[in-house]
Amino acid sequence: MLTSEQRKRAYAFLSAMDIMPTEEALEHLEVLMEVMALYESRTEAYGQIWKQYGALSNLLSAARKTDRAMETWWHNPGAAPLMHKDSLDDALDTVNYLIFFIRNARVMNLTGTVPERPSEEPF
Numbered sequence: 001m002l003t004s005e006q007r008k009r010a011y012a013f014l015s016a017m018d019i020m021p022t023e024e025a026l027e028h029l030e031v032l033m034e035v036m037a038l039y040e041s042r043t044e045a046y047g048q049i050w051k052q053y054g055a056l057s058n059l060l061s062a063a064r065k066t067d068r069a070m071e072t073w074w075h076n077p078g079a080a081p082l083m084h085k086d087s088l089d090d091a092l093d094t095v096n097y098l099i100f101f102i103r104n105a106r107v108m109n110l111t112g113t114v115p116e117r118p119s120e121e122p123f
Contacts, residue, residue: 002030035095042096050097054112055104062097065090 002010010029014021050058069090104110 002026032095035092035099038092039096039099050100051104051109052112052115053100053104055101055110057112058097058100058104062094062101065094065097069094 007026010026010033011021014025014029019025053061072087072090104112
């Protein structure tokens with residue numbers, strides 16, 4: 001949930017972007033900010049490795065995360081998933097993978113680059 005100060009800033013941001021700052025838009029932005037915070041923490045841990053994999057690999061990762069969310073939320077009839085940290089994590093990851101796909105596709109990085117890996121073991 002956004003604090004009252006965050007709501008004011010979110011309202012101003014949406015207005016500045018010529019998006020009507022309705023309650024629905026604010027709720028949508030709140031989810032996107034959750035996705036952004038996840039992106040930031042994972043970038044801190046792993047860097048921008050998603051660029052190396054290219055658009056198509058990120059699209060495949062989005063599909064894999066969607067499949068996992070479908071297994072949890074759709075293919076388990078009669079049993080609602082427990083609302084814990086991981087129950088929506090796959091969906092949040094899916095959004096980031098789709099953004100990585102879009103960003104890579106826009107610069108025509110479709111298949112990525114071959115990573116440079118050490119040829120010898122460090123010990």
